[in-house]
Amino acid sequence: MEEPILQLQNLSVSFDTKNGEVEAVRDVSLSLKKGEILAIVGESGCGKTVMSQAVLKLLPKTSRIKQGRIIVDGEDITDYKEKEMRKLRGGVMSMVFQDPMTTLNPTIPIGKQITEAIVKHNKVSKEEAKKRGIEMLNLVGINREEEMFSLQPHFFSGGMRQRCVLAIALVSNPQILFADEATTALDVTVQAKILDLLLDIRNKTGISIVFISHDLGVVARIADRVAVMYAGKIVEIGTAEDILYNPRHPYVWGLMSALPALTKAGESLATIPGTPPIMLNPPPGDAFAIRNRYALAIDYEEMPPMYEVSPTHYVATWLMDEKAPKIKPPISLKRMEKE
Amino acid sequence: MMNSEPILSVSNLQQHFKINKDLTIKAVNGVDFEVKKGEVVGLVGETGSGKSTVARTIMGIYPATAGEVYFKGNLISDKGVYRKNKGDINKNMQIIFQDSAAALNPRMTIEEIITEPIVVNKLLQDKNKIQEKLDTLLMEVGLDHTFKKKYPTEISGGQRQRVAIARCLSTSPDLIIADEPIASLDVSIQAQIITLFQRLQREHGFSFLLIAHDLSIIKFICDKVAVMLHGKIMEIGPTEEIFTRPAHPYTQSLLSAVPVPDPIYERNKILIDYDARSAIEEAEMVELSPKHRVFNNFPSLVFQKLY
Numbered sequence: 001m002e003e004p005i006l007q008l009q010n011l012s013v014s015f016d017t018k019n020g021e022v023e024a025v026r027d028v029s030l031s032l033k034k035g036e037i038l039a040i041v042g043e044s045g046c047g048k049t050v051m052s053q054a055v056l057k058l059l060p061k062t063s064r065i066k067q068g069r070i071i072v073d074g075e076d077i078t079d080y081k082e083k084e085m086r087k088l089r090g091g092v093m094s095m096v097f098q099d100p101m102t103t104l105n106p107t108i109p110i111g112k113q114i115t116e117a118i119v120k121h122n123k124v125s126k127e128e129a130k131k132r133g134i135e136m137l138n139l140v141g142i143n144r145e146e147e148m149f150s151l152q153p154h155f156f157s158g159g160m161r162q163r164c165v166l167a168i169a170l171v172s173n174p175q176i177l178f179a180d181e182a183t184t185a186l187d188v189t190v191q192a193k194i195l196d197l198l199l200d201i202r203n204k205t206g207i208s209i210v211f212i213s214h215d216l217g218v219v220a221r222i223a224d225r226v227a228v229m230y231a232g233k234i235v236e237i238g239t240a241e242d243i244l245y246n247p248r249h250p251y252v253w254g255l256m257s258a259l260p261a262l263t264k265a266g267e268s269l270a271t272i273p274g275t276p277p278i279m280l281n282p283p284p285g286d287a288f289a290i291r292n293r294y295a296l297a298i299d300y301e302e303m304p305p306m307y308e309v310s311p312t313h314y315v316a317t318w319l320m321d322e323k324a325p326k327i328k329p330p331i332s333l334k335r336m337e338k339e
Numbered sequence: 340m341m342n343s344e345p346i347l348s349v350s351n352l353q354q355h356f357k358i359n360k361d362l363t364i365k366a367v368n369g370v371d372f373e374v375k376k377g378e379v380v381g382l383v384g385e386t387g388s389g390k391s392t393v394a395r396t397i398m399g400i401y402p403a404t405a406g407e408v409y410f411k412g413n414l415i416s417d418k419g420v421y422r423k424n425k426g427d428i429n430k431n432m433q434i435i436f437q438d439s440a441a442a443l444n445p446r447m448t449i450e451e452i453i454t455e456p457i458v459v460n461k462l463l464q465d466k467n468k469i470q471e472k473l474d475t476l477l478m479e480v481g482l483d484h485t486f487k488k489k490y491p492t493e494i495s496g497g498q499r500q501r502v503a504i505a506r507c508l509s510t511s512p513d514l515i516i517a518d519e520p521i522a523s524l525d526v527s528i529q530a531q532i533i534t535l536f537q538r539l540q541r542e543h544g545f546s547f548l549l550i551a552h553d554l555s556i557i558k559f560i561c562d563k564v565a566v567m568l569h570g571k572i573m574e575i576g577p578t579e580e581i582f583t584r585p586a587h588p589y590t591q592s593l594l595s596a597v598p599v600p601d602p603i604y605e606r607n608k609i610l611i612d613y614d615a616r617s618a619i620e621e622a623e624m625v626e627l628s629p630k631h632r633v634f635n636n637f638p639s640l641v642f643q644k645l646y
Contacts, residue, residue: 043525187385188385188552188554188596188597189593189596189613190385191596191598192610195598214525216600217597217600219600220601221602221605221606244600255526258526258529259600260555261597261599263559269533269537269559270530271530271531271534275495275497275498
């Protein structure tokens with residue numbers, strides 16, 4: 001078995017607020033292989049962003065890693081200090097955020113922003129840096145790259161800005177890329193192109209990508225594996241086929257039946273009642289129980305363990321217990337017989 | 340219950356923004372469409388296609404550069420007519436914005452927010468009647484009476500959007516314009532709000548102009564769709580026809596880009612790229628079927644008539 005590039009072992013992250021402790025990430029374990037694209041799916045506030053920020057140690061001061069270990073390329077980085085993290089960030093790991101306009105500095109030419117990391121990290125000469133920068137613009141699919149190199153961000157459209165942000169993230173050949181809702185703010189046609197670009201870059205460079213999104217359609221296009229998070233925990237993890245063709249967790253059922261794309265016109269859209277929980281005082285049992293139509297009595301008392309569905313597919317729901325009633329999932333996703 | 344009388348009719352609507360003496364942005368450049376009584380019309384397009392500007396121009400937030408907007412037979416794009424019918428327009432045409440946090444006054448309680456249009460338009464005078472109305476409105480949008488004394492910042496995004504909907508229903512409008520009402524909400528909450536819209540539309544029978552960039556929602560809820568690009572309508576027709584037989588290359592590319600939660604289908608999907616190079620500026624709408632029209636800006640393409 002190949003050594004995973006990133007491993008999280010029982011990671012928990014908490015925020016200290018004046019009202020008490022908020023558990024944003026609770027006991028998350030996962031691993032990411034080389035060249036793999038892992039999608040993290042969940043609603044806002046489920047902890048998907050906090051988890052990736054914890055790995056990069058970009059968390060605000062009010063938060064702390066309560067327990068667990070973060071292992072990057074065989075090395076335990078849990079106790080790394082800022083100085084050591086700086087070498088990793090932008091080197092081994094980098095991150096792309098949702099809004100390209102706030103990521104880019106509006107006053108600095110794109111080229112300079114792209115090469116900043118290698119100038120700081122690798123001490124390359126100006127000419128070399130420029131050569132590399134132009135190479136990067138080419139890689140992310142920006143035409144007339146020589147000309148674009150010296151332009152400020154406001155000359156670029158939203159999609160091109162996001163391409164530039166990708167170029168910044170990729171310039172120092174990272175091994176892991178975190179993309180946090182990287183395509184959410186873009187139009188569908190532009191989004192589709194950026195997704196294809198990410199796949200293309202993965203195939204060319206063998207980079208591993210953690211792709212954070214709330215859109216199951218986007219996830220279907222890009223991900224090899226999918227982890228669904230709810231209230232700070234991973235509730236289901238498996239290959240994209242496992243999760244989207246054979247979901248086992250009631251929350252994933254709910255998410256999928258709430259998609260207009262999977263509902264025929266004229267039928268009514270299924271909804272998940274209630275709202276995602278606030279993790280100030282998490283309930284003792286399954287946090288999804290109060291919104292769960294199929295909740296069992298035990299759901300309110302005890303947290304479900306991870307059950308194995310297949311060697312690639314794990315799910316945390318009491319419905320998988322042998323004593324639980326057999327419930328047929330309300331949705332069956334049939335492959336589209338088109339084209 | 341749908342009859343052919345148009346509640347809103349827009350013809351050759353133009354909205355040009357003069358930035359300086361050399362630069363004028365033609366945000367909306369000749370748009371024609373109709374919303375009939377009880378009809379749900381979707382307006383789709385990408386960022387900068389001018390779809391929100393259309394909504395705002397109809398509402399009279401910006402005066403139109405050219406073109407006509409008829410609301411219930413009155414030419415409301417004309418200042419004089421607008422002024423004369425102001426009371427009726429304010430009461431019968433309502434808008435819901437994308438960002439409910441910005442649209443609701445943070446210093447007013449939910450009660451004040453929802454009853455404000457009733458008080459301002461003098462629809463009800465009696466305080467008890469207003470309270471009764473408030474209770475029904477809250478119930479209709481799925482909120483309980485505990486929300487009355489809360490402030491917008493105290494409630495979640497989905498609940499805030501419900502308050503915005505209740506406020507807009509308070510005057511029993513004939514037409515509701517919603518500008519990306521669910522774009523900033525979570526998937527599970529989106530479904531709740533769409534279902535709410537559907538139910539309310541069925542119960543109240545108002546006409547609904549829904550502006551969105553998410554095609555799957557349009558497909559789900561709308562009777563008719565108009566696809567916009569660069570300030571013009573590229574294709575307009577019944578939802579069913581647009582989604583099964585899109586005629587315009589832009590509509591085709593837009594539909595192909597919508598991600599579907601099916602990994603095998605998605606991985607093998609080939610995107611249709613919209614190439615505007617051979618498109619011409621001036622062109623006419625071609626009728627494909629009585630209700631389905633397409634902007635013929637590709638002279639080389641022959642659009643097949645559907646009837």
